[in-house]
Structure formats: C-alpha cells, structure tokens
Amino acid sequence: MTTFIAYCRVSTDKQGRSGLGLEAQQAAIQTHLRPGDVLLQPPYVEVESGKRADRPQLQAAIARCRRTGATLLIAKLDRLARNVAFIANLMDGGVEFEAVDFPKANRLTVHILAAVAEHEAKMISERTKAALAAAKRRGTKLGGDRGYRPTAAPSSEDAAKATAVRQRKADHAAFGVLPVLEQLQAEGVTSLNALAKRLNEMGLATPRGKRTKAAAVAAQWTATAVKRTLARVA
Template identity: 35%
Template sequence: MINVVAYIRVSTSGQGESGLGQDAQRDYIERAAQANGWNIIGEFVDVVSGKLALGDRPEGKKALAACKQHNAQLLVAKLDRLSRSVLHIAQLMEQVDFKVATMPQADKFQLHLFAALAQQEREFIAQRTKDALAALQRRADAGEAEAVAKVNRRTQALEKGRAVADITAANNVRMEKVTSFQVTVKPHVEACLYRKLTTLQAVADCLNAKGLRTSRGSEWNPTAVRRLMLALNLSFDKAV
C-alpha cells in the first residue's frame, strides 16, 4: 500500500480557485485514495496564492517534509493545487513523487504535459483578454456610447475591488496588532487574577498600577478589562 500525504490549497479569499474549496478537494482526495488503495497518513492545508512554489508555502513545506520523513507521496485534488507554473511543477518532480486525484494513473511525463498545456491556455486567454480590452478602449476613445459605458463599468469594478482589498489588508494589520497586544498584556492580567481580585474595576486598577495602558493608550476601565478577558478566555473562576 502506498502512503500519501494529502495537500489542500485554497486562495486567500477562502474560495478555491477553479471552484475547489477545502471540502471539495478533501472529497476528491479521499475518494481517489479509497479507489486506488492509498493510505492517507497526514493532511496539510494552505490558504495562499498558487503563485508561490510549494516549498515557499507554510503548510506546503511541512507536507514535503512529511513525505520525506515517511517515504510517502504527495496527493492533491487537482494539478493546479500544487502550482500553475510549469517550472514549479518540474522542480517539484525533482523533490517528491506526487499523485493527482482527478488523474490518478498519470505518470510524470503526462503530468508535465498537462501542466504545460494548461499554462499555454492561460497565456492564450490572457492575450485574448488583453486584445479585447484594447479594442474596447479604442471604440470608447472613438466615442461609441456602448463601449464608453462598458469601460466605465469596468473601471468602477476595478476601483471597488481595489478598495475592498485595501480595507481587507488594513483590517488584517489591525487584527495582528490587536493580537500582539493581547499576548503581551495577558501575563499581567493573569498576575492580577492570581491575587484573587473579583471585580473588573479591581483588575483595571491593578493594570493601571503596573503602568500598563490599553491598545489605544488609555487607562484601563471595567469595560476594557471585560473585553480583554473575553478575548483571552480568562475569567475570575479560572484564576489560579
């Protein structure tokens, strides 16, 4: 029986490119393993762009290490879960043997060929799209009303997409800062609770006495303490 390590990748939006989310990929993998007698010994999931080589992805690196450690092969639902780059696929073939659930009998030559054809088709589509947009822009520049309307709608959609991306990035940065702050202040809250304090105001006074401030630079009050304790899953009855 062949041991395999399952690897799943979804895009940063949480929706798998090509419509393959985590559950769908896992279903493909499990059915292929059952049909071919493969033994799944582990699973790794990345939420990352497919532009990165597998070894540059956090969980992808672990999946490769697991394959080497257990003399196992890598198993993915579709070839593009590994990469959309022929170069990355070719380099990966030098590092590990892998199988694709949707084409379980394909050998290395066939997989390389499929990757090359897929990349070529993407390049053709990109060029056709570029040419079509250039033609549309020329028609708009010439004053064709329908073309002008389409260009305006596309511009608005792109601007909206960029705005959403900017908001998402800003929120991610904010959450990272909040999490880092909470981790830093947690030992101090635990120390206050260790003193058998029983009210939110008492904990606030304890933190203020230590010279600590909230993430916004304010003094602690009962409301701020309550929010922090909820975020850290701390309570008075859990105090040691």
C-alpha cells in the first residue's frame, strides 16, 4: 500500500479555471492507483503561464510529502522531465515520486533527461555565439534584412566543413539519447515505432536537432530516425 499526493498542471489561467485537461489528469491518477493505495486530498494543481519557473504548488506538494511520508504522484511528467529547474526542485525535495504517464521513471531516468536537455541548451548557446562572432568578423551587419543576397555558391571546403559540423552534432545527439533508449528498451519498449512514439512524448530532440513541440505539430522522431540513431552509436 502506498500513500500518494497528486500533482497536476494546466498550461493557462483559463484552462485552470475551466478544468480543461485537469479532469483527464485526475481520471488517469485514479486509474494508476493500485488496490489499497491511499490518495490524500486535495490534489495540488499548478497553473503554468509560461512566465514563472518557481512552481509554488510543486513546492507545497513536496513539503506535504515530506511531512506525511507520502509519495508524490505526478499526473503528467512528459516534457517536464527535460526541465532542469523542475528536476532540481524534485531532486532537492528528497521525496519518492511516480509519474502516471511514465510509470517506470526513476531518479536516474529524470537525471539523464535533464542532463541531455541542459547539454543541448549549452550546445545551442555556444553555436549561436560562435555564429554571431563569425558573422561579425566577416563584417556582416546583424539584425533584420539589410538587402544582402548571396552572390556565389559555398566553396567545396565550406560545404565539407558544414557536413562535418552536422555529423558531429548528430553524434552528440545520438549519444545523448542513447541512455533514454536503453531505459525504454529495459522497460519492454523494443519496436522502433514504439521507441519513436515514446521519444516524441518525452519531447526529446532528434539527431537533426528538431524537438517535438505541441501535439498539433507533427512528431519528429520516426522508426527510421531511431534505427539510424542506434546504428550511429553501435
């Protein structure tokens, strides 16, 4: 028997007031419970505006878990697993947790996902700074369309350098996602299509650097992309 405290989240104030999405999360929580489990009331509901990172409801839920010895039950982990600030709060809280949409998640799993996200953010920042510095050295005026149009095709040397950069980027991404693939395979997710689906649900970037966004946007991971990634690190 496990005692749980539920943590849900909705993305806007309007959604929070209307209950849109919240009922589905609460229903999923009830389905997740096993015979004999206890769910303490009330649940903690975070209304995320996109402008705050402190997550006061998460802090309150963690504090109550510490007081009662309960396990934090996260209704919707998905892309939060790649949010470094969220993972830091969760780890610093020192409480056990379960995720309804990622039942096999553990401290190691979320640490890996957060580390991958942090690494990708650092790489993007470094590439952006390097590109801006190179543009300034060439005398390019930055900021808006100033009428510049390319007058010649890139040289073969430039093309080779660009190819090498893309390959290095793909290698970094492949090795970054490998621990997640291994974790999913250990959980019994073995088909390429199933692996691609889970990676998209988790919001992981593909080796080409494309990240899954809202549900309305087509998923970037495919069975072929998973196969190529596994082959790259083999």
